[in-house]
Every structure is written in C-alpha cells, then in structure tokens.
Amino acid sequence: MKPTDVRNPEYYHKVVDCQYACPAHTPVPEYIRLIAAEKYTEAYMINWESNVFPGILGRTCDRPCEPACRRVRVEEEPVAICRLKRVAADQKGEVRQLMPQAPFPKNGKKVALIGGGPASLTVARDLAPLGYEIHLFDEQIAGGGMMRSQIPSFRLPEKVLNEEVDYILDMGIHTQFLTYVSSLREVLAKEYDAVFVGTGAPRGKDLPKLPGRQEGAASIHIGIEWLASVAFEHTKSISKKVIVLGGGNTAMDCCRTARRLGGKSVKVVVRSPFAEMKASPWEKEDAMHEDIEIFDNHVPVSFELKDGVLVGMKFQKVRAVYDEKGKRQLLPTGEPDVFIEADEVLIAIGQQNSFPWIERDLGLDFDEWDMPVVDRKTFQSTHPQVFFGGDAAFGPENVITAVAHGHQAAVSIHLFCQGKNLMDRPDPFTNLVSQKMGIHEWSYDSQIAADHRYLVPQAKKSVTLKDRKQEVELGFEVQTAQKETQRCLNCDVQTVFTEDRCIECDACMDVCPTSCITFTVNEDESQLRKNLLVPAENLTQGLLVSETLKTGRVMVKDEDVCLHCGLCAERCPTSAWDMQRYFYSVTKAYQMPAPFPALKK
Amino acid sequence: MSYLKPLFSHPKLPKNKLGYTLKEYEGSLSTLCAGCGHDSISAAIVRACFELSIEPHLVAKISGIGCSSKTPTYFLGNSHGFNSVHGRMPSVATGANMANRDLVYFGVSGDGDSASIGMGQFVHVIRRNLNMVYVVMNNGCYGLTKGQDSATADQGSKNKSGSINPFQAIDLASMAIELGASFVAQSFSGDKQQLIPLLKAAIKHPGFAFLNVISPCVTFNNNPGSTKSYDYVREHIDATSAKDLVPGKNEIKIKYEAGMSTQVEMHDGSEIQLNKLALDWDPEDRNSAVNALQKARAKDEILTGLLYANTDWNDLHRTLKTTKTPLNQLKENELCPGIKVLNQVNASFR
Numbered sequence A: 001m002k003p004t005d006v007r008n009p010e011y012y013h014k015v016v017d018c019q020y021a022c023p024a025h026t027p028v029p030e031y032i033r034l035i036a037a038e039k040y041t042e043a044y045m046i047n048w049e050s051n052v053f054p055g056i057l058g059r060t061c062d063r064p065c066e067p068a069c070r071r072v073r074v075e076e077e078p079v080a081i082c083r084l085k086r087v088a089a090d091q092k093g094e095v096r097q098l099m100p101q102a103p104f105p106k107n108g109k110k111v112a113l114i115g116g117g118p119a120s121l122t123v124a125r126d127l128a129p130l131g132y133e134i135h136l137f138d139e140q141i142a143g144g145g146m147m148r149s150q151i152p153s154f155r156l157p158e159k160v161l162n163e164e165v166d167y168i169l170d171m172g173i174h175t176q177f178l179t180y181v182s183s184l185r186e187v188l189a190k191e192y193d194a195v196f197v198g199t200g201a202p203r204g205k206d207l208p209k210l211p212g213r214q215e216g217a218a219s220i221h222i223g224i225e226w227l228a229s230v231a232f233e234h235t236k237s238i239s240k241k242v243i244v245l246g247g248g249n250t251a252m253d254c255c256r257t258a259r260r261l262g263g264k265s266v267k268v269v270v271r272s273p274f275a276e277m278k279a280s281p282w283e284k285e286d287a288m289h290e291d292i293e294i295f296d297n298h299v300p301v302s303f304e305l306k307d308g309v310l311v312g313m314k315f316q317k318v319r320a321v322y323d324e325k326g327k328r329q330l331l332p333t334g335e336p337d338v339f340i341e342a343d344e345v346l347i348a349i350g351q352q353n354s355f356p357w358i359e360r361d362l363g364l365d366f367d368e369w370d371m372p373v374v375d376r377k378t379f380q381s382t383h384p385q386v387f388f389g390g391d392a393a394f395g396p397e398n399v400i401t402a403v404a405h406g407h408q409a410a411v412s413i414h415l416f417c418q419g420k421n422l423m424d425r426p427d428p429f430t431n432l433v434s435q436k437m438g439i440h441e442w443s444y445d446s447q448i449a450a451d452h453r454y455l456v457p458q459a460k461k462s463v464t465l466k467d468r469k470q471e472v473e474l475g476f477e478v479q480t481a482q483k484e485t486q487r488c489l490n491c492d493v494q495t496v497f498t499e500d501r502c503i504e505c506d507a508c509m510d511v512c513p514t515s516c517i518t519f520t521v522n523e524d525e526s527q528l529r530k531n532l533l534v535p536a537e538n539l540t541q542g543l544l545v546s547e548t549l550k551t552g553r554v555m556v557k558d559e560d561v562c563l564h565c566g567l568c569a570e571r572c573p574t575s576a577w578d579m580q581r582y583f584y585s586v587t588k589a590y591q592m593p594a595p596f597p598a599l600k601k
Numbered sequence B: 001m002s003y004l005k006p007l008f009s010h011p012k013l014p015k016n017k018l019g020y021t022l023k024e025y026e027g028s029l030s031t032l033c034a035g036c037g038h039d040s041i042s043a044a045i046v047r048a049c050f051e052l053s054i055e056p057h058l059v060a061k062i063s064g065i066g067c068s069s070k071t072p073t074y075f076l077g078n079s080h081g082f083n084s085v086h087g088r089m090p091s092v093a094t095g096a097n098m099a100n101r102d103l104v105y106f107g108v109s110g111d112g113d114s115a116s117i118g119m120g121q122f123v124h125v126i127r128r129n130l131n132m133v134y135v136v137m138n139n140g141c142y143g144l145t146k147g148q149d150s151a152t153a154d155q156g157s158k159n160k161s162g163s164i165n166p167f168q169a170i171d172l173a174s175m176a177i178e179l180g181a182s183f184v185a186q187s188f189s190g191d192k193q194q195l196i197p198l199l200k201a202a203i204k205h206p207g208f209a210f211l212n213v214i215s216p217c218v219t220f221n222n223n224p225g226s227t228k229s230y231d232y233v234r235e236h237i238d239a240t241s242a243k244d245l246v247p248g249k250n251e252i253k254i255k256y257e258a259g260m261s262t263q264v265e266m267h268d269g270s271e272i273q274l275n276k277l278a279l280d281w282d283p284e285d286r287n288s289a290v291n292a293l294q295k296a297r298a299k300d301e302i303l304t305g306l307l308y309a310n311t312d313w314n315d316l317h318r319t320l321k322t323t324k325t326p327l328n329q330l331k332e333n334e335l336c337p338g339i340k341v342l343n344q345v346n347a348s349f350r
Helices: A009-015 A017-021 A028-036 A040-051 A054-060 A081-091 A118-130 A158-169 A184-189 A223-231 A249-260 A281-289 A399-417 A478-485 A507-511 A525-531 B037-051 B067-074 B089-099 B111-115 B119-128 B172-179 B192-204 B230-236 B286-298 B316-320 B339-349
Strands: A110-114 A133-137 A174-176 A194-197 A220-222 A241-245 A265-269 A293-295 A298-306 A309-322 A328-332 A338-341 A344-347 A386-388 A429-434 A436-438 A493-497 A517-520 A543-545 A554-558 A577-585 B059-063 B080-083 B104-110 B132-138 B183-188 B208-214 B237-239 B241-246 B261-265 B271-276 B302-309
Touching: A009 A017, A009 A429, A009 A577, A017 A028, A028 A040, A028 A081, A028 A478, A040 A054, A040 A081, A054 A081, A054 A158, A054 A399, A081 A478, A110 A118, A110 A184, A118 A133, A118 A158, A118 A194, A118 A399, A184 A194, A194 A399, A220 A223, A223 A249, A223 A344, A241 A249, A241 A309, A249 A265, A249 A281, A249 A344, A265 A338, A281 A293, A309 A344, A386 A399, A493 A554, A507 A517, A507 B037, A517 A525, A525 A543, B037 B067, B037 B132, B037 B192, B037 B208, B059 B067, B059 B089, B067 B080, B067 B104, B067 B111, B067 B132, B089 B104, B089 B119, B089 B132, B089 B316, B104 B111, B111 B119, B111 B132, B111 B172, B119 B132, B119 B172, B119 B208, B132 B192, B172 B183, B172 B208, B172 B286, B172 B302, B183 B192, B192 B208, B192 B302, B230 B237, B286 B302
Parallel strands: A110 A133, A110 A194, A133 A174, A194 A386, A220 A344, A241 A265, A241 A344, A265 A293, B059 B080, B059 B104, B104 B132, B132 B208, B183 B208, B237 B302
Antiparallel strands: A298 A309, A309 A328, A309 A338, A429 A577, A493 A577, A517 A554, A543 A554, B183 B302, B241 B271, B261 B271
16 A cells, blocks of 8 residues: 555545534634633634634534544544534634624625525625625525524524624625515626525425315415524414424424424424434434424325314324335335324425526526536536525535535635636645644643533423523533533544654554554555454545555554544654644635735725 | 553454453553563563463463563553562562462563572572563663663673673573573564564463563663664564464464474463474474574574473472462361371371
C-alpha cells in the first residue's frame, strides 16, 4: 500500500468523524473544547461561522454527527454533540460585535432570494458582507421558513429563532415578507445578477384516493399545513381523539402538538416497522413519553364516517419482508383489518417539492420527477443565473443540509458575479498545530473519560402539555455540560507520524490501548488490513501507512477506534509521533479573496 | 503525563481459550522512559501468556531491584507479584516455588541485578534447576542510576558520556549453559516475532529456563558506539533459527526443508519446532551451543534464538522428591499424620 498522503486536507478531516459527517463540516471537537474551557461565546462563534444557526440547531438538528461519533465504536452512546451546541448558545455572551458589521460597502450586485428559510438565510449571510444588495422574498410574516412554520415552539422557542434570523436580516437584507413569488420570469426581469431559490419542500403528501378522504375533509389535515396554522395561531385546538399518519419527525411534531391542543388520545399509525420509522429515536421517545401510542405495520385502508362525520380509520396489518438485496416489502399478515377511532386525522406521510411558479420555458430544465436539474457541486440550475439550495434543490433533507447548500450556493453566486469559473472553488482552510507543551504534556485533555452519556433534563409533562410554547428540553446545566464535554475524544487532535525519527522500538504499538498501531511488512490494502494486530475490518475508516522504515517494515495505524489519547506520542522516545490539532473549515463566500477590484474606486 | 490507561479497548480484540483478551494480561501504564526496551519485553510476556491461555491468577512474578525489576507492575496485573531485595529474586522465587509448584514463575531481573549484586544467587538457582522462567532485561548499563556501565557492557562499548568500557563483559547465556541451565535462549526486545515463541517455550519448559534479552536503554545506552543500542543490535543480530511453539503433537507443523528443521520435545506433548539457520548447531548438544556462541562472539555478532534445551534433567521438586500438592492445600491430617507415623520416623533414625 502506498504511504498515506496526509497533505490531502481530506485525510485528517475524515478522521474527525463528527465533522466529516456534518453536511456543513462544523469543527465539533474544537467547539466542545471551548465549552470545556467555559469559552461559550467563542464556541458559539465557531458554530455560527459554520452552521449559522447554533441555537436553533442545538435544539432541532438531525445530528448526522452523533451516529458518526467515534465513541459509538468503543462504547454505546455518542457524545451529546447537539445538546452541547445548545449550551454554547444558551451561555454565550454578547456575540453581535464579533459578526460582520453592517453597513457594508456596496459592490453593485443584486441578488434575489426566493424563500426565507435556512438555505436562503445562509446565502444572505455569506453574501451580505461582500456588499451584495440582497432581496429576500417569503410568503410568511417573518423569516425562518420551515423552522418557523413546522418546528413547534416546545422544541424551538420563538425567541431563539428570532434572535438568529435577525442576526442575518440585520445585515441590511431587504426583506419582503407576506409576498408570494408567483413567477420566476418576473423576478428575472428585475435585473438581479443572480437568483437563489430556497423554497423548501412546501407540499405535504396526501392520500387523495383513500375512501372517505373527500367526505371527511373537514376533519382531515395535512400535517405541515396544520403545524403552520398552529404556529401562526390560526388553529388553537383539536379534537380529543386524533390519529397521526406517518413515522417521520413531522408526524412526531404533529402528535405532540395535538397533545398540547386538546388531544387526549393521540395515536401515531405508521406503515413501516417501529425500528425503521424515519423519525429520530429521541423524537419517538419524547412522543411516547407524552402518552402517544405508536402503531407500526399498519397500512391505511379507509377513512370511516358515520352520518357524514369522521369516526376513525381502518388499517390493514402487514409485516415487513426483505429480499436478498435488503429491499423491503410490506405483506399483509392476513389478520382482519383494524379499526381505530378518531375525530381528526393528521396526514404526515412526507413532503414534496412544488414549483408551480417557475415557468418551464425559461431555459431552466426539470427532470422526470419534475425536479429542477441542479449541479450537486455548484448548485447552479441550467439557467446560469438561477441557483437552488435546501430542500428545493434535491428534495426534503434537513436544516443543516440546507445550510451547507447555502454556503456552496453563495460561493457559486460570488464566483458567477465576478465572471469566474464556478468549478474553480476555494480550498478549505486547514491548520495543523502541535499540542506538545512539555515532554509528556499536551494542551488538550488527553485522558479518556469512561462516563456514559449524560441526560438532558426536561420540563415536567404536567407543565409542557398545558402550554404549547413551553420548551420541553431544558438544556444541560453547566456542570453536567462540563462533564459531557470530557467524553469527547478530541478526534481532531491528529496522531502525526514522522518516519525518519522512528527507531522502531515498538513502544507505541505496545501501549496503544485500542491496538491501532502495527509495524509490519507492507502489502496491498486488503492484505494489510488483515495483517494488523486487530484486523481492520471497518472499511469506512482509513489506514495511516508510513514510508518504509529502516528494518523494511511500515507503520500502519488503523484510524477506526483510535482514542486520540496521545499515549503513542507519550511513549515515543524520539517524537516520531506527535499530537497535532487539525482545524478544517469550509471556506465561505465572505472569506474568499477580496473581490471586485474595479468597484472599490 | 498520563498515569492511567484508558478503559476502552478494541471491540474486536481476539479472545483466547479462556475467553480473555490481551487486556486481562496487561498491567499498569509503564513509568519507564518512553521507548524503553523493557516495555517491549513486558508486552511480549503479556502476549505469550495470552496466547498460551494461562490463567492470570496462576502466575507469580518475582523481581529484584532496577528498571527491569519494576516491569512486573506493567504486565500481568491480575497475577501475584513480589518485588524483592536487590539480586535476591532467585531466593524468593525458590521459596515460592517450593511452597506451590502449580504456578508459573516469572523471575524478572536486569544485568545489574543478576550479573553484579545477584550473581551468587543466579549461579545457584541454575544449579538447582528450579522450574521457572528467568528473564534478564539486559541493557548493559545501570539505567536507574544514570547509565554507568554494567557487568554485561561489552568491552570497548561507548556509553552516553563518551567513556569506553575497559572491562570484559559477562556473557550470561554462555555462563548459564556452562552452569547447567536446562533451557537457554537469547533474544532482542525489538524482535517480538522471535521473543514471544521463546517465552512460550520457556514457560512450557519443565525446569530452569533462562532468557537473556538485549533491551536497549533509550536514555543512557542508545548512543552511537554502544553495543546495546537499537541500531547496533539490529545490525549484529544472528538468529540460530526461526521457531514456533507447537502446542500439541497432532497439530500441523510447518514444513521445512530436510536437514533444516529440528524439534525439541516438551514433557506435556508440545514441542518447539525450529527452522535451523546455523547448520552445525544442535540445540540439544551443550558443546555445539557453546561453540555457536563463541563463534558468534568472535564475529561481533549477537546470536539469538534458542541456544540450548535439555528436557531430561530433573527439576528441583523431582530432585528433592517434594509433595505434589501445594503447601497451602495440605490438610492437617497430611501435615500431622499422628503418633504412629512419628514413631516410625523416629525408629528409622535409631
């Protein structure tokens, strides 16, 4: 196997599992260390720079980082990354002065943002400091998009949402709320230099053909529409018996909101097995904690009406069968259909994109699924001036993905407005610094805490079920947060190996608590993986392979379960191993080299 | 500096026949200098005991004084240990072994502990063929007192302060063979491939097994001009054989070319299979072993591997015809068989 090229910024980035898994590549261990050092403001700013909405995401993020956390591979639970982010947001000091300060000198370019959700707001934040004149259009009364209309207040208090939306809008963004854009042609006619579409996936899926759907329409609601109507206070109550169809996070938000608006018997009914429901495990737990029953393996058959009034629904019981390829099929079990009583039904079975306002003769291509053709790297559509991001680009995802899209779309728009090649994208910012403070001293906490994950306290159910706006999760107390930070393995503190210093004493191999290091004869990768002290079977994790050493062997380190405890470097007599902190940051538009020299006159 | 090992281990760490992983055989985190050869030997002992599926509570580690004698803290943390007086490890090991023959005895010593202050004890434990593994972690210097030349430092070797050793070295391996040790091997801390099978064979050997392991002192004796540095040893090493311990007779043996392979049989049915590298050498012939050592020395080479083995000699228990039951398991009726037996014994002296 060839020696590992650690000069490729992606090698060490991949070792930082949480950061690598995060769509926006937020430097997670870096901000967790700052929280441990009680530098909450700095921790917040690291987040804000990367994911724009730390307070919001610290409560509502889908947390792709947590299943990726290395801790899962050596014990059971990941570090509570998301909830630590919230601690940074809750405990921070004054942050406004640390953000780019409006007003910004104008560069003469105008950008329209359609939709006021996380993707558009990210583009706004990244472009405003560069002097772009930004016009943001949204049909709602305020910015935030689905974060405002779909995420209930008991998960995301309005205050937190407003604060982080306002940080951006206060950068001199021209907002036009309560404005539904009905024609892209009209927008393009207004001489914008670029248009960004961040309109989300605004249409909730329905069950139009299910018997009784038309007749019972008054008692049947589309989940996201109903949630929006609750958020904007058009809907203030619901009947006692409620069925929620669907197994995603929207279904969980629907059922929990229904409990707060008067639903006594709220049941979630889902086609798939419980374990395969799309909702995050913690969302399911929270729902069940609020006395919501979940019926899995039930396929809706009909809405049942009596005297023209909805009385419940019929379901067919199924079981999941998998073929060799793991593809699932739901087969009827043959048991009689189940009737479940209900006065109202909320349909939360998924969302779709919808672009009725985009004319199809503008040169903006749509594919066979009626989705715009968008470049995965540049987020440019086939109309060079029009960019997409968030759920509008490739279908429903999540907030953090929308933010990541926004950053890249902003870079593209900035390049586009300068007439540059969109594929010529800025490299990430990287920095590798030794953490050595003395012979055996490191500037990070190298000890490995064996603590299990700490629980986030919740408000009492008797309180939360009475008040829709009472936040359920109370956030970590500072002392608990401090303990939780110690569970982080500091995966960004890299084990850097320097071949020509190694005397092959094997001390590192002997001391490594997780048997990651092997000195052996070089082979091709598949053979080498087998030859290690413990075979490296996790193929998603890289091998750090050295140049050939004096005795003809190579050093091979399996990155899989390295604890970054620094013992290899402590036991190394020649400092051939060193612990070096790797900082990786995706370059945002406003961090790119100074643009528009001509306009600076 | 870290004083504690993380509790986590590799989730796929292999298990031995007892269901234990290597972790169960490890000790505390070493406080020796980073890169010390002794730590490698500790790691080799851990692996040898793991691979032989020895129950950790059936091992006793006994040591004297010195860097080497600190190491029992760093391996086999679940075994018995006795850190004794300087150079007196053999006496304590003899006493322990006499009291309980069921344990595996690891005597850990250094070049100072064995070749200087403990020489008298070293000589006599060999004479008695006590069933134990006697490991000398030999770094040719007194590492604990800042690296003065020890009795095993080679003549002409340069120490870290630049002075040349004017005295002849004591060759512990030759001496052990000469004194009648029944198993003598030599190895290098930086070569676990060789060291681990040797340790396993030594554990299996029914008698006194002596291992002289060259173990560089990274702090005081790893300088150019030293004959016990990593670089020097690697350049001058000459192995007698490539070897493997085959635990049972029925197991598949590695096939070597005719005339190149030889076996040393152990009493429990296992055998050491050797791929001979030195053709005129026979591990069961003392003369050829001594000759091989002398020839290697004349060529400035360090002969490593199994040098000599004799499994026929009686160990101390057999010589003294001691009871097979450990003393702590003897009941009152066995220890005090009554007036009738006493009278018989007394009568035998009349």
